[in-house]
Amino acid sequence: MVLTSHPDEDAVGDEGLIESTDDPWIQRLNILWDMCFEQREPPTEDKVIQVNMGDESSPKPIFIAEDLSSSEKEDLISLIREYIDVFAWNYEDMSGLDPKVAMHRLNIDPDAKPVKQQQRRFRPEIMESIESEVKKLIDSGFVKEEQHPDWVANIVPVPKKNGKVQICIDFRDLNAACPKDEFPLPITDVMIDNTCGYERMSFMDGFSG
Incomplete structure (x- = not known):
């Protein structure tokens, strides 16, 4: 959830976000700024x-x-x-989907050479959290042990605010071996423009992401 901020009356006057200019891009930015905060009350956090x-x-x-x-x-x-x-x-x-319904396969370039990343070492307290999280994934059937993998990617532990560790994977080598998506990524300027006139923008997030 993103809360768009309310302008400070002392910081920005009637001139808009940026001083008056002939630059059409700056003029458009000032118009968008005025549209975002016209007749708006400061957002409040719901208890x-x-x-x-x-x-x-x-x-x-x-x-x-x-x-x-x-x-x-x-x-x-x-x-x-x-x-x-x-x-x-x-x-x-989360039982997942039946493979007969849908199955995901990586479109790896057949000419790409598999990469086995050198194992990284972590502090004992971090390693304990990693082992606990990996055990949960194995017990739930999300992942399974592979004896002789062609590709090996390291775990990247990301600390959470609650003290736990989120398990991420360093897929840089694997990504380099896969063809790039043809569709463009969202443009930041467009996404910011889309928040104008709204106090909140909601996002769907994964269970543990």
């Missing part, structure tokens, strides 16, 4: 409360708005309980 849909041994926390009425909270919690199996609370809850 939420945590509700455990599970038990102490298997917590399933959700967050709902604090300013809902008692009946609205009860109705919302009741609705979530009715469809509790729709949500993924851990890796085991």
